[in-house]
Amino acid sequence: LRRIYVPRKHQGLGWGAMTLNWLCSVADRFGVSITGYAHNFGEKRLTCAQLKSWYRRHGFKISRDGTMRREPK
Numbered sequence: 751l752r753r754i755y756v757p758r759k760h761q762g763l764g765w766g767a768m769t770l771n772w773l774c775s776v777a778d779r780f781g782v783s784i785t786g787y788a789h790n791f792g793e794k795r796l797t798c799a800q801l802k803s804w805y806r807r808h809g810f811k812i813s814r815d816g817t818m819r820r821e822p823k
Contacts, residue, residue, distance in 0.1 A: 753789075753791065754766050754769050754770060755791075756769075766804075767804075767808070770805075770808050771808070774808060774809065774820065777820070777822055778822045778823050780822075781822045782822060783819055783820060783821050783822060784810075784819070784820045785817065785818065785819045785820075786817070786818055787816055787817055787818065788801045788802050788805055788812065788816065788818055789801075802818075805818055808820070809821075809823070
Protein backbone atom coordinates (compact mmCIF):
# COMPACT_ATOMS: atom_id res chain seq x y z
CA LEU A 751 0.00 0.00 0.00
CA ARG A 752 1.51 3.29 -1.02
CA ARG A 753 -1.15 5.73 0.10
CA ILE A 754 -4.75 6.27 1.05
CA TYR A 755 -6.07 8.93 -1.28
CA VAL A 756 -9.58 10.32 -1.29
CA PRO A 757 -10.62 12.63 -4.17
CA ARG A 758 -11.26 16.19 -3.05
CA LYS A 759 -15.02 16.04 -3.56
CA HIS A 760 -15.20 13.07 -1.14
CA GLN A 761 -12.81 14.37 1.53
CA GLY A 762 -14.20 14.72 5.03
CA LEU A 763 -16.83 12.02 4.49
CA GLY A 764 -14.99 9.17 6.22
CA TRP A 765 -13.74 7.31 3.14
CA GLY A 766 -10.11 7.39 4.32
CA ALA A 767 -11.05 6.06 7.75
CA MET A 768 -13.23 3.37 6.19
CA THR A 769 -10.32 2.27 4.00
CA LEU A 770 -7.87 2.23 6.90
CA ASN A 771 -10.34 0.32 9.09
CA TRP A 772 -10.72 -2.30 6.36
CA LEU A 773 -6.93 -2.60 5.96
CA CYS A 774 -6.49 -2.98 9.73
CA SER A 775 -9.19 -5.66 9.89
CA VAL A 776 -7.48 -7.66 7.14
CA ALA A 777 -4.13 -7.32 8.94
CA ASP A 778 -5.76 -8.46 12.19
CA ARG A 779 -7.37 -11.44 10.48
CA PHE A 780 -4.00 -12.64 9.16
CA GLY A 781 -2.02 -11.62 12.24
CA VAL A 782 0.31 -9.20 10.50
CA SER A 783 1.56 -5.79 11.59
CA ILE A 784 1.37 -2.68 9.44
CA THR A 785 4.40 -0.40 9.24
CA GLY A 786 4.97 2.78 7.31
CA TYR A 787 5.46 6.49 7.42
CA ALA A 788 2.81 9.19 7.66
CA HIS A 789 3.22 11.61 4.76
CA ASN A 790 0.63 14.21 3.83
CA PHE A 791 -0.12 14.96 0.18
CA GLY A 792 -2.91 16.21 -2.05
CA GLU A 793 -4.78 19.46 -2.47
CA LYS A 794 -6.69 19.61 0.80
CA ARG A 795 -4.35 17.77 3.08
CA LEU A 796 -4.05 17.37 6.81
CA THR A 797 -1.03 18.80 8.57
CA CYS A 798 1.59 16.24 9.61
CA ALA A 799 0.42 16.55 13.23
CA GLN A 800 -3.23 15.98 12.22
CA LEU A 801 -2.28 12.99 10.08
CA LYS A 802 -0.23 11.39 12.86
CA SER A 803 -3.11 11.95 15.27
CA TRP A 804 -5.47 10.28 12.78
CA TYR A 805 -3.22 7.22 12.57
CA ARG A 806 -2.88 7.09 16.38
CA ARG A 807 -6.68 6.98 16.67
CA HIS A 808 -6.53 3.87 14.49
CA GLY A 809 -4.06 2.09 16.80
CA PHE A 810 -0.72 3.09 15.26
CA LYS A 811 2.31 3.89 17.40
CA ILE A 812 4.50 6.60 15.88
CA SER A 813 8.19 6.88 16.77
CA ARG A 814 10.20 10.07 17.02
CA ASP A 815 11.64 9.56 13.53
CA GLY A 816 8.11 9.41 12.07
CA THR A 817 7.86 5.71 11.35
CA MET A 818 4.63 4.11 12.45
CA ARG A 819 3.56 0.61 13.35
CA ARG A 820 0.31 -1.13 14.21
CA GLU A 821 0.32 -4.57 15.75
CA PRO A 822 -2.50 -7.03 14.99
CA LYS A 823 -5.27 -7.39 17.54
